[in-house]
Amino acid sequence: MMEKIRFGIACYGNLGRGVALSIRQNPDMELVGVFTRRDPSKVQVVTGAPAYRIDDLDQHASDIDVLILCGGSATDLPKQTPELAKHFKVVDSFDTHASIPEHFANVDKSAKAGGHVAIISIGWDPGLFSLNRMMAGAILPEGSDYTFWGKGVSQGHSDAVRRIPGVIDARQYTIPVESAVQAVRNGENPTLTTREKHVRECFVVAEEGADQSKIEEAIKTMPKYFADYDTTVHFISKEEMEREHSGIPHGGCVIRTGKTGLAKEHSHVVEFSLKLDSNPEFTASVLVAYARAAYKLSKEGAHGAKTIFDIAPGYLSPKTPEELRGTLL
Amino acid sequence: MMEKIRFGIACYGNLGRGVALSIRQNPDMELVGVFTRRDPSKVQVVTGAPAYRIDDLDQHASDIDVLILCGGSATDLPKQTPELAKHFKVVDSFDTHASIPEHFANVDKSAKAGGHVAIISIGWDPGLFSLNRMMAGAILPEGSDYTFWGKGVSQGHSDAVRRIPGVIDARQYTIPVESAVQAVRNGENPTLTTREKHVRECFVVAEEGADQSKIEEAIKTMPKYFADYDTTVHFISKEEMEREHSGIPHGGCVIRTGKTGLAKEHSHVVEFSLKLDSNPEFTASVLVAYARAAYKLSKEGAHGAKTIFDIAPGYLSPKTPEELRGTLL
Numbered sequence: 001m002m003e004k005i006r007f008g009i010a011c012y013g014n015l016g017r018g019v020a021l022s023i024r025q026n027p028d029m030e031l032v033g034v035f036t037r038r039d040p041s042k043v044q045v046v047t048g049a050p051a052y053r054i055d056d057l058d059q060h061a062s063d064i065d066v067l068i069l070c071g072g073s074a075t076d077l078p079k080q081t082p083e084l085a086k087h088f089k090v091v092d093s094f095d096t097h098a099s100i101p102e103h104f105a106n107v108d109k110s111a112k113a114g115g116h117v118a119i120i121s122i123g124w125d126p127g128l129f130s131l132n133r134m135m136a137g138a139i140l141p142e143g144s145d146y147t148f149w150g151k152g153v154s155q156g157h158s159d160a161v162r163r164i165p166g167v168i169d170a171r172q173y174t175i176p177v178e179s180a181v182q183a184v185r186n187g188e189n190p191t192l193t194t195r196e197k198h199v200r201e202c203f204v205v206a207e208e209g210a211d212q213s214k215i216e217e218a219i220k221t222m223p224k225y226f227a228d229y230d231t232t233v234h235f236i237s238k239e240e241m242e243r244e245h246s247g248i249p250h251g252g253c254v255i256r257t258g259k260t261g262l263a264k265e266h267s268h269v270v271e272f273s274l275k276l277d278s279n280p281e282f283t284a285s286v287l288v289a290y291a292r293a294a295y296k297l298s299k300e301g302a303h304g305a306k307t308i309f310d311i312a313p314g315y316l317s318p319k320t321p322e323e324l325r326g327t328l329l
Numbered sequence: 330m331m332e333k334i335r336f337g338i339a340c341y342g343n344l345g346r347g348v349a350l351s352i353r354q355n356p357d358m359e360l361v362g363v364f365t366r367r368d369p370s371k372v373q374v375v376t377g378a379p380a381y382r383i384d385d386l387d388q389h390a391s392d393i394d395v396l397i398l399c400g401g402s403a404t405d406l407p408k409q410t411p412e413l414a415k416h417f418k419v420v421d422s423f424d425t426h427a428s429i430p431e432h433f434a435n436v437d438k439s440a441k442a443g444g445h446v447a448i449i450s451i452g453w454d455p456g457l458f459s460l461n462r463m464m465a466g467a468i469l470p471e472g473s474d475y476t477f478w479g480k481g482v483s484q485g486h487s488d489a490v491r492r493i494p495g496v497i498d499a500r501q502y503t504i505p506v507e508s509a510v511q512a513v514r515n516g517e518n519p520t521l522t523t524r525e526k527h528v529r530e531c532f533v534v535a536e537e538g539a540d541q542s543k544i545e546e547a548i549k550t551m552p553k554y555f556a557d558y559d560t561t562v563h564f565i566s567k568e569e570m571e572r573e574h575s576g577i578p579h580g581g582c583v584i585r586t587g588k589t590g591l592a593k594e595h596s597h598v599v600e601f602s603l604k605l606d607s608n609p610e611f612t613a614s615v616l617v618a619y620a621r622a623a624y625k626l627s628k629e630g631a632h633g634a635k636t637i638f639d640i641a642p643g644y645l646s647p648k649t650p651e652e653l654r655g656t657l658l
Contacts (some may be wrong), residue, residue, distance in 0.1 A: 260610040266607040324636075329636055329637070
C-alpha cells in the first residue's frame with residue numbers, strides 16, 4: 001500500500017475548504033485535520049476531517065508532513081508563515097506582491113533555522129501567472145507583457161463597496177476589455193491605460209430608502225478602487241444577489257508578444273489563460289500540488305524559503321521522473 | 330563588465346540560424362561559433378559569427394560554456410547528443426516523443442561520465458506544451474487534456490507530399506477545427522476523433538502535364554499522414570508558392586479542463602497557447618533560454634541528463650532570484 005502524504009490545514013475559510021476538497025482528489029494524500037482559531041466543535045470540515053485548536057498544532061507535529069497555510073495575506077500570513085516554518089514544512093498563498101521580498105526574507109530565516117522547506121506566494125497571481133510572465137520573458141527577451149484579470153469577483157473591491165453607507169451587500173466583477181485583449185493577441189503591441197484594460201461592474205443591495213444615486217456616485221469616484229475605471233452599478237434585491245452572484249468565479253490571462261529574426265520580422269504570441277468557476281478551489285488546488293512539491297523537496301534534504309521560480313515542475317506530480325518522461329514529455 | 334555565457338552551435342540549418350539570432354538578443358550571451366558538417370568556408374552565419382568544421386569541436390572545448398545541438402531528431406541527435414555530452418554541457422531539441430526514454434538513458438550515461446549537464450527535448454512540443462500538460466494535470470487531477478496544433482506548417486507532411494510523383498514542391502498546413510477548440514474551451518469535455526480535431530490543407534506545385542486528380546487522390550488516401558483527416562488540396566504556381574508560403578508559422582494550444590468541489594460542481598479551464606510567425610526561431614529561443622539554465626546548473630555542480638520537468642524555471646532568466654521575486658512574482 002502506498003504511504004500517503006499527510007497534510008494539515010491552518011485556518012479554515014474558503015481557501016481551507018478548497019484545500020480539503022483538493023486533497024480528497026489526490027490518492028497519494030490524506031488530510032490529518034484542520035487547525036482553527038475558532039471553537040473546533042463549531043467547525044464542520046467539508047470532507048469530515050477533524051478540527052483542532054490552532055494552538056494545539058505542536059501536539060500533532062509528528063503526524064503532519066506538510067502544513068498548508070490558508071490565512072489571509074493582510075494580517076495572518078506575515079506572522080503565521082515565519083512562525084510555523086520553524087516547526088513545519090509549509091506552503092502559503094501570500095499575495096501582497098509588493099511585500100513578497102520582505103515576507104520571503106522572514107520566512108527563509110525561520111525555515112532555515114528549523115531545517116524546513118517553506119514555499120510562499122503560491123496560487124495563480126502570484127503563482128502560475130508569475131511563472132508564465134517570467135518564462136515567456138526569458139524566452140522572448142524583446143517584447144511586451146500584458147496581464148488581464150477576469151471576468152471575476154474581486155473580494156477587495158466588493159468589500160470596498162460594502163463599506164459605503166446604505167449598502168447591505170455588494171459584488172464587484174473585474175472584466176477585461178475584449179477589444180484590448182484582442183489587440184494584444186493580434187500582436188498590435190498596444191499601449192493601454194488602466195481604463196482601457198478593464199471595466200468594473202458592481203451589483204449592490206441597498207438599504208430601503210437609501211439614496212441610490214449617492215451610492216453610485218460614491219462607488220464611481222472612489223480613489224484607487226474605481227476612479228480610474230469605467231464602472232457600471234446595478235441595484236438588485238437580496239434574493240437576486242443570492243441567486244445570481246453567490247459564486248466566486250475568476251480567471252484572466254498573461255500574454256507576452258515578442259519579436260525574433262534578423263530585422264525582428266517575426267512576431268510571436270505566448271498566452272496562458274484561466275477560466276475558473278471557483279477562485280478559492282482552484283487556488284487551493286495549486287497550493288496542494290506545491291504542497292506535494294514541498295514534501296518531495298524535503299525528502300531530498302532541501303530547506304529554506306522557495307517560490308514558484310525555484311521549484312522544478314516535476315515535483316508537482318505524483319508521477320516519477322521516469323513516468324513523466326514516458327507519458328507526458 | 331559582465332562575463333558573457335559562451336555558446337557554440339552544432340549543425341547549422343533553420344534551427345541553428347534561429348539560435349544564432351536568439352543569442353544576439355540576450356546581452357548576457359555570446360556565440361563563439363557554428364560547427365558544421367559542411368565546408369565551413371561555404372557556411373555564412375546570419376550574425377557574422379565564424380563557422381568551423383564539426384570535427385574540430387574539441388579544439389574549441391575550453392572556449393565553449395554550453396553547446397546547443399541543432400541537428401535533426403531522426404538520425405543526428407540520437408548519436409550526437411550522447412557523444413557530445415561526454416565533452417560539453419549540451420542542450421538539444423530531440424522531438425521523437427516515443428524514443429525520449431531511450432534517448433534520455435543514453436544521454437544521461439555519457440553526461441554523467443563526462444561530469445556535464447545535458448538538457449534534452451527542449452522546444453514547445455516536446456517542451457513548453459509538455460510542461461503545461463504536466464502542471465495542469467498535477468493541479469487538476471480529475472480532468473481531460475487536449476492538444477491542438479496549428480495553424481502551422483508540418484515539415485513531415487510537406488515532405489510526404491513532395492515524394493509523390495509529379496509534385497515539384499508542396500506545403501502542408503495543419504489547422505485545428507475551431508468548433509472543436511471552442512467546445513473544449515467551453516468545458517464541454519468532448520470526445521474527439523482525429524478527424525474532428527484537425528484538418529489538413531496542402532498547396533502543391535505540380536509538374537507541367539501531371540495528372541492533378543491523381544496527385545490529389547494520392548495525398549488524400551496516404552495512410553497515417555492524410556487518410557484519417559479531411560484534407561483540401563490546392564494546385565498553385567511556383568511563384569505563388571514562393572510569394573505566399575515561404576514562412577514557417579506554427580502554434581497551437583494545450584487545454585486542460587478539470588473539476589473541483591464537493592460534487593465536482595466547479596469547472597476550470599487552463600490553457601496555454603502559442604501563435605508563432607517562425608517555428609524554428611521560437612524553438613531556438615526556448616533552446617537558448619534552457620542553454621542559460623544548463624550554464625547556471627553546471628555552475629552549481631549539477632550533471633547528468635535533464636528534461637524540462639527537472640529544471641526550476643528561475644534558471645531560464647538572466648535575473649537573480651532576488652530580482653525575480655521583486656519584479657515578476
